[in-house]
Amino acid sequence: MRRIEFFLALRFLKEGKSQTALIFSGAAAGVAVIVFLTSLITGLQSSLIEQTTGLQAHIVVQPEEPREVDGIYEPGPEEIVLSRVEPRPRRVEKIDRWEPLVQLLERDEEVVAAAPVAFGSAAAVRGQLRQPIELRGVEEQSYAQIIDVADRLLQGHMRLADQGTVIGYELADELGVTVGEQVRFVVAEGESRSFTVQGIFDLGAGPPNQSWAFVSMRQAQSMLDLEEGVSAVQATVVDLFDSDEVARRLQGQTEHDLVSWQETSQDLLRALRTQSASTFLIAIFVAIAVALGIASVLVVTVVQKRGQVGVLRAMGASMGTVLRVFLIQGAVVGLVGSVFGSLLGTALALGFNNLVRDEAGEVIFPIEPSPTIFVMACLLATLTGLLAAVAPARRAARLDPADAITNAG
Amino acid sequence: MSTPIVELEGVCRDYGDVVITRALNQVDLSVEANEFTSLVGPSGSGKSTLLNVMGLLDRPTEGVVLINGENTTELDDDGITRVRGRTLGFIFQFHHLLTGFTALENVMMPAAVDKGAFSEEIRQRGADLLAEVGLEDVRDKDVRHLSGGQKQRVAIARALTNEPDLVLADEPTGNLDTKAADVVMDLMRRINEERGTAFLIVTHDEERARTCKRLLRLVDGEIVEDRDLEA
Numbered sequence: 113m114r115r116i117e118f119f120l121a122l123r124f125l126k127e128g129k130s131q132t133a134l135i136f137s138g139a140a141a142g143v144a145v146i147v148f149l150t151s152l153i154t155g156l157q158s159s160l161i162e163q164t165t166g167l168q169a170h171i172v173v174q175p176e177e178p179r180e181v182d183g184i185y186e187p188g189p190e191e192i193v194l195s196r197v198e199p200r201p202r203r204v205e206k207i208d209r210w211e212p213l214v215q216l217l218e219r220d221e222e223v224v225a226a227a228p229v230a231f232g233s234a235a236a237v238r239g240q241l242r243q244p245i246e247l248r249g250v251e252e253q254s255y256a257q258i259i260d261v262a263d264r265l266l267q268g269h270m271r272l273a274d275q276g277t278v279i280g281y282e283l284a285d286e287l288g289v290t291v292g293e294q295v296r297f298v299v300a301e302g303e304s305r306s307f308t309v310q311g312i313f314d315l316g317a318g319p320p321n322q323s324w325a326f327v328s329m330r331q332a333q334s335m336l337d338l339e340e341g342v343s344a345v346q347a348t349v350v351d352l353f354d355s356d357e358v359a360r361r362l363q364g365q366t367e368h369d370l371v372s373w374q375e376t377s378q379d380l381l382r383a384l385r386t387q388s389a390s391t392f393l394i395a396i397f398v399a400i401a402v403a404l405g406i407a408s409v410l411v412v413t414v415v416q417k418r419g420q421v422g423v424l425r426a427m428g429a430s431m432g433t434v435l436r437v438f439l440i441q442g443a444v445v446g447l448v449g450s451v452f453g454s455l456l457g458t459a460l461a462l463g464f465n466n467l468v469r470d471e472a473g474e475v476i477f478p479i480e481p482s483p484t485i486f487v488m489a490c491l492l493a494t495l496t497g498l499l500a501a502v503a504p505a506r507r508a509a510r511l512d513p514a515d516a517i518t519n520a521g
Numbered sequence: 522m523s524t525p526i527v528e529l530e531g532v533c534r535d536y537g538d539v540v541i542t543r544a545l546n547q548v549d550l551s552v553e554a555n556e557f558t559s560l561v562g563p564s565g566s567g568k569s570t571l572l573n574v575m576g577l578l579d580r581p582t583e584g585v586v587l588i589n590g591e592n593t594t595e596l597d598d599d600g601i602t603r604v605r606g607r608t609l610g611f612i613f614q615f616h617h618l619l620t621g622f623t624a625l626e627n628v629m630m631p632a633a634v635d636k637g638a639f640s641e642e643i644r645q646r647g648a649d650l651l652a653e654v655g656l657e658d659v660r661d662k663d664v665r666h667l668s669g670g671q672k673q674r675v676a677i678a679r680a681l682t683n684e685p686d687l688v689l690a691d692e693p694t695g696n697l698d699t700k701a702a703d704v705v706m707d708l709m710r711r712i713n714e715e716r717g718t719a720f721l722i723v724t725h726d727e728e729r730a731r732t733c734k735r736l737l738r739l740v741d742g743e744i745v746e747d748r749d750l751e752a
Contacts (some may be wrong), residue, residue: 116633116638116639120634123622126621127620285570332694338669380746423613424609424619424630425578426576426605427630427631427634427679428602428603428606428634428683429600429606429634431598432599433598433634484540514573514578517578
């Protein structure tokens with residue numbers, strides 16, 4: 113590229129004021145749609161993922177699944193085998209030696225923290241009221257790095273020692289208890305203990321708010337007959353989208369099952385992928401529409417400027433120079449259009465944040481246009497402008513100079 | 522004997538695919554340094570075609586075009602562009618200045634295209650040329666705001682920017698009133714005398730044509746008269 117080519121390209125754009133305004137507007141509108149839509153979908157997806165992963169660990173180490181026993185006898189073609197499968201006696205599934213598992217997980221540089229959890233079904237009883245609950249025994253400090261319950265308390269404190277419990281606000285409403293009051297938890301085997309409600313949380317989703325009750329690890333182990341064992345070890349990783357890979361990597365080092373959140377949320381991820389694909393397709397079609405707009409205006413410009421192109425060729429401008437002058441125009445239109453489009457898309461996104469709110473006046477899901485979206489939109493629009501200019505630029509470069517000068521009048 | 526700037530040998534130029542029209546027929550012609558030549562002929566005789574072929578804006582169907590002894594027939598577009606930009610200058614009837622550009626920018630453009638950018642040296646050269654054609658006062662004006670005569674003087678200055686050996690002028694006075702036409706003709710003659718730049722001027726005006734040093738007459742694509750008017 114030579115400076116004179118930029119000079120000519122910018123002057124041609126400046127010269128055709130109305131056409132340039134039209135073409136910039138088209139490119140800006142297209143980019144605004146892409147930026148707004150991408151921000152909207154990204155915000156929505158981030159919100160869904162946050163809601164999903166905010167209530168569960170990125171990786172859960174579960175007790176090993178009982179393996180299917182291979183057939184002892186393979187029947188021949190003429191033989192019939194009568195078999196009866198005896199049901200396995202029910203037993204408490206637990207991880208007895210969980211400390212080495214925590215150490216194994218925390219040694220991995222991708223793992224932020226690991227914490228044991230003891231959980232099981234129980235009922236919360238207060239007077240005549242009885243609600244099914246999930247009793248969750250945790251160590252306050254380590255579990256805070258998996259789900260920060262303390263940060264989501266509506267009342268009280270995250271204090272589980274001395275027969276303390278922290279329960280969901282919907283469960284508290286059902287039972288009619290508040291902080292400082294007593295509630296009794298009963299497990300299936302009949303054991304019953306009283307706890308003092310120390311805190312009431314809102315984890316932002318129905319099931320935890322309706323049924324979760326946190327107690328100390330010791331209490332849960334004792335009530336659920338886990339002895340020194342735990343139900344699972346949960347872990348948080350640096351990049352939640354690496355959870356699957358981390359789980360696979362560590363799987364070989366333990367007999368227990370490592371399950372990532374991606375594995376348990378495949379429907380959500382499939383929906384998000386479909387949504388992303390739809391967004392991508394919309395962006396592509398918008399880019400095509402923008403490209404066609406840029407190309408058609410540039411074709412008109414080539415026709416209008418044919419005399420000047422002919423004179424430039426007569427002055428010594430090569431076909432390559434003419435080609436680049438029009439390619440630069442396409443790229444500049446794309447680049448400048450994308451800058452304005454990004455600003456417009458951001459304004460739309462911020463407007464959406466301010467206008468679209470739930471009944472309580474809260475933002476439904478925050479849209480935060482990221483610099484990455486700007487950069488990608490600018491690159492996409494510049495490339496689109498450049499590609500859109502190829503056909504008009506080739507047409508300009510191939511103009512016969514004598515014919516162009518003669519017929520330009 | 523010096524090498525001609527432009528030399529045509531047996532040049533023909535045909536147009537059309539089905540019905541062939543021969544615009545130039547076996548033209549042999551040479552133009553040398555310092556010449557001030559007029560080319561006359563009736564409309565449709567092939568004057569503009571001859572100018573385009575000599576200026577390498579068009580390629581002959583048959584024959585050879587030599588520029589300073591270099592056969593241009595085999596040159597690719599880049600080669601043609603290089604030879605054209607450095608050897609030849611053009612003036613058109615409708616001036617064909619770049620609208621939206623100043624007079625100075627128009628004059629600097631051939632040198633900037635050749636060098637790839639504007640420079641102080643090019644700017645100075647453009648300013649000097651505009652002064653030479655008497656337009657130093659309007660150098661920063663958009664050419665759309667100049668009169669017809671001023672535009673054609675800017676076009677003359679532009680044609681001289683790369684110090685060409687030959688300027689090909691296609692009816693440079695055809696769109697001007699008599700006074701402006703006289704100014705333009707006198708200017709080209711002065712440049713020819715002072716700088717030694719050769720001119721080949723297409724004109725319909727027989728009277729002006731006879732004020733040149735040499736007269737060529739083209740009829741039906743053939744040169745029927747080649748007269749030295751100084752003899």
